[in-house]
Structures are given as structure tokens and as C-alpha cells.
Amino acid sequence: xxxxxxxxxxxxxxxDVTPIAPGxxxxxxxxxxxxxxxxxxxxxxxxxxxxxPCILGHEGAGVIEWVGAxxxxxxxxxxxxxxxxxxxxxxxxxxxxxxxxxxMSGEVMAAPRATRADGTTPNGFTGLGTFADQMxxxxxxxxKIETELPDSQLALIxxxxxxxxxxxxxxxxxxxxxxxxxxxxxxxxxxxLQGARIAGASRIFAIDPVEMKRKTAEAFGATDLIDPGEGDxxxxxxxxxxxxxxxxxxEVIGLPETITQAYTMAxxxxxxxxxxxxxxxxxxxxxxxxxxxxxxxxxGCVYGSAQVRSDFQRFVSLVETGRLDLGSMVSAEIGLDxxxxxxxAMQAGEVIRSVITHT
Ligand SMILES: [Zn+2]
Ligand SMILES: [Zn+2]
Numbered sequence: 210x211x212x213x214x215x216x217x218x219x220x221x222x223x224x225d226v227t228p229i230a231p232g233x234x235x236x237x238x239x240x241x242x243x244x245x246x247x248x249x250x251x252x253x254x255x256x257x258x259x260x261x262p263c264i265l266g267h268e269g270a271g272v273i274e275w276v277g278a279x280x281x282x283x284x285x286x287x288x289x290x291x292x293x294x295x296x297x298x299x300x301x302x303x304x305x306x307x308x309x310x311x312x313m314s315g316e317v318m319a320a321p322r323a324t325r326a327d328g329t330t331p332n333g334f335t336g337l338g339t340f341a342d343q344m345x346x347x348x349x350x351x352x353k354i355e356t357e358l359p360d361s362q363l364a365l366i367x368x369x370x371x372x373x374x375x376x377x378x379x380x381x382x383x384x385x386x387x388x389x390x391x392x393x394x395x396x397x398x399x400x401x402l403q404g405a406r407i408a409g410a411s412r413i414f415a416i417d418p419v420e421m422k423r424k425t426a427e428a429f430g431a432t433d434l435i436d437p438g439e440g441d442x443x444x445x446x447x448x449x450x451x452x453x454x455x456x457x458x459x460e461v462i463g464l465p466e467t468i469t470q471a472y473t474m475a476x477x478x479x480x481x482x483x484x485x486x487x488x489x490x491x492x493x494x495x496x497x498x499x500x501x502x503x504x505x506x507x508x509g510c511v512y513g514s515a516q517v518r519s520d521f522q523r524f525v526s527l528v529e530t531g532r533l534d535l536g537s538m539v540s541a542e543i544g545l546d547x548x549x550x551x552x553x554a555m556q557a558g559e560v561i562r563s564v565i566t567h568t
Contacts, residue, residue: 212323212341213548214331217261219253221340223546226264226323229330231345236283237275238291238351241360242542243339244268245551245563246368247395248486252334253552256488262331264322266565267293268368269339270360273351280348287353291367292517293335295349309512317347339364340548342567352521358528361542361564362535365396366524368512369562370535373400373461374524375513376484377408381457385409390446390474391431393461393485394422395555396562399429399538401459401484406430407532414455416442419558428537443474454479463487469494472507480506484513542566 210228213221231237249265251257269291273283283289295317296308303311317336322345324330332338336350356363373396377383389405391398394417405413406429415426416435423434435445447454454476460468463485471481472495487493499505513520527533540560543551551563 210323210341210343211545212264212338213266213545214325215253215259215261215263215265219552221253221265221548221552223548224325226325226331228323228343228345229321231275231277233277233279234348235277235345236273236280236348236351238271238289238344238346239274240269240271240339240342240344240567242270242364242567243565244364244367244369244396245548245555245565247555248368249334249340250552250555251486257486258489259334262325262329263334264331264338264341265334266340267291267335267337268364269337269344270363270367271344276348282348283351283353288356289351289353290363290521291337291339291344291346292350292352292521293337293368294512294517295336295347296352296517297349306516308516308518309514311349313347313349317350320347339367340545340565342545352517354522354525356525356529358525361539361566362528363525364564365535365538365562366521369396370400370524370533371515371517371520372484372513373397374404374407374533375515375520376401376459376482376510377404379514379520380508380510381459381480381482383408383410383457386411387456388412388450390414390416390455390458390471391426391461392416392442392459392467392471394426395461396538397484398459398461399425399561401461402426402429402431403533405457407527414446414449422558422561425537425561429534443470446474450476456480457482459484461485465491465493472505475505477503478505480508482508482510484510538562539564
């Protein structure tokens with residue numbers, strides 16, 4: 210099989226590797242498409258500590274082509290979306306309706322999945338490794354879906370869309386008529402914005418320094434476009450809301466400063482949601498008195514608080530009925546060999562999502 214591997218430097222190595230024989234609870238997936246997500250870039254540049262070698266990619270869709278003897282959830286030929294957090298169904302968190310916190314994550318991440326020419330054995334990022342034409346993973350890491358939608362769109366449900374739409378619908382539970390601000394309008398931010406639209410938000414502020422991303426946000430339903438380069442974003446939101454602030458502010462970058470900004474932009478009694486992934490050792494500073502007196506809620510949000518075994522199909526249905534637009538989120542379809550250029554384009558703010566397809 211062919212795979213894009215993190216070997217310790219920001220430039221991924223695209224090479225032929227030999228798959229390691231799968232275990233009895235594993236499945237082999239023929240990858241149809243894989244989105245290129247910011248977390249892959251973070252893994253390659255050290256922002257997210259990751260021991261090399263590792264097959265990157267954690268946002269994918271494809272078809273099951275082999276199952277182990279103990280596999281009961283899927284069968285050969287099933288169409289699946291990969292879940293970057295497994296949903297084992299048996300751990301403390303899964304049994305408490307929080308499969309997005311499943312305790313099996315570390316275990317699936319540790320399994321070596323291929324052998325390179327130099328004899329080293331990369332694992333798959335988050336237990337997946339979708340930057341490849343084929344992927345071996347635990348059955349808990351895939352969810353069967355029924356749809357005719359193309360894999361180039363379905364792949365996005367594996368990370369960015371579920372994270373963003375889930376943040377709006379599951380974590381924040383936006384009620385109709387609300388005001389919403391989204392700080393950072395990359396792939397996940399655009400999904401938050403679409404989630405807010407689906408939830409019936411009356412006003413959606415899209416905040417991003419890149420004009421292309423603000424324009425895309427407008428097409429996805431943003432009512433107010435804010436360029437933080439033209440003055441403090443909180444001050445701009447306050448001016449546009451009569452000094453009140455917004456009901457919900459989403460931070461979709463992962464920086465301490467913008468997390469504080471989301472908190473200050475939420476109205477008294479409002480909610481700030483941290484969707485972006487901060488650096489592992491970062492610290493966030495909040496105004497202490499306001500934390501008490503303004504009675505704001507600050508919510509963490511991993512994987513859109515999603516229960517993937519039901520939410521993946523729920524989001525597929527929103528796409529099929531035209532309520533969620535994934536086609537417009539795919540900026541470019543590329544080959545596996547172009548993955549490093551996709552990393553560059555993402556960091557340059559040129560794309561919402563590049564998607565690797567295998568046709
Ligand atoms: Zn991701
Ligand atoms: Zn679990």
C-alpha cells in the first residue's frame with residue numbers, strides 16, 4: 210500500500226509500505242477519500258507531540274474490504290466513515306453517552322500498522338492513518354453509513370464537519386433566534402457556522418483575517434463579516450450588538466488569546482465554546498471577576514461532543530436533504546502525492562479543505 214508518513218520533519222514521506230497483518234477485532238478499509246485537516250499539520254510540525262513514524266490522516270471514508278474473526282459491527286462491502294476517536298461501547302465514557310471521550314483512544318493509536326523499507330513500523334494517527342490507499346484499524350474506529358454521497362464529502366464528516374456542526378448542535382445546543390460568533394473560519398469554523406445556521410441562529414458573525422474565508426462564510430450563512438485586522442474583534446462585535454455581546458462565541462483556532470476573546474465576546478449569561486485545539490502545554494487567562502459576575506459558561510468541545518454511531522448518519526441526512534453543504538467546503542481534490550502542497554496551501558489560508566481522492 211501507499212501512505213504519507215510523518216518521519217519527524219514537516220515534509221511527509223509518501224512511500225510504499227507493507228501492511229502488518231490485522232488482528233481479530235480489526236478491519237481493512239479501502240480509502241475512497243481523505244480530508245487534509247489542520248491537526249495533521251499540527252502533528253507534522255510538533256504543535257501536537259507525536260512520535261514518528263506515523264501514517265497521518267484522520268478524516269476519511271471508504272469501503273470495508275476485510276474483517277477479522279471477532280468483528281461484528283461491519284462486514285465486507287460496507288460503506289464507512291472513519292472516526293478519529295473510537296467508540297468502543299464498553300468503557301466508562303461510552304457507557305455514559307460520551308463516546309467522543311472513549312478510553313480506547315490510546316490503545317488504537319499505539320498499534321503498528323505497516324512496515325517501511327527501513328524496517329520501522331508506523332502506527333496510524335488517532336488509530337486511523339487515512340493518508341493512504343488502504344487502512345487497517347480497530348472496528349470501533351469505523352461507522353457504517355447508508356448513502357450515495359461521494360467519499361470526497363463523506364470524508365469531511367470524519368473530523369471537521371462533525372467537530373464543527375457538533376459544536377453548534379451538541380455542545381452549545383444553539384436555540385433558534387440566537388446570536389453567534391465564530392472566530393476562525395477554516396474548515397471547522399465553516400462547519401460551526403453551518404451548524405449555527407441549521408440551528409436557526411438569527412445573526413452569525415464570521416471573524417477571520419482572510420478575505421476568502423469571510424466570503425465563504427457569507428455563502429454559508431454568516432450575516433456579519435468581521436476582519437480582525439480592522440480593529441479588535443470583540444469591540445467590533447460589541448458595537449454591532451448594542452454593547453451586549455453574542456449568545457454563543459466559538460473559538461475555532463486553538464490560541465489562548467482568541468479563547469479569551471471568545472469569552473469576552475459572549476454576552477453576560479452567554480456561552481463560549483473552545484473548538485480549536487490549543488497547544489498541549491498552553492494556559493488560558495480569563496478575567497476572574499467576570500467569570501463570577503457575568504455568569505458566562507465556558508465549554509470544552511472535543512469532536513463536537515458527537516456520538517459518532519448515530520451522529521454520522523444524522524449529518525449525512527442533513528447533507529442529503531440540502532441543509533448542510535459539504536460540496537462547497539471541498540476546495541480541491543488532489544492525489545496522495547500532493548499532500549505536502551496541501552499542507553502548504555492550508556497554512557497559507559488558500560483553501561477551506563483539500564481532499565485526497567483515490568479514483
Ligand atoms: Zn481533524
Ligand atoms: Zn469507549
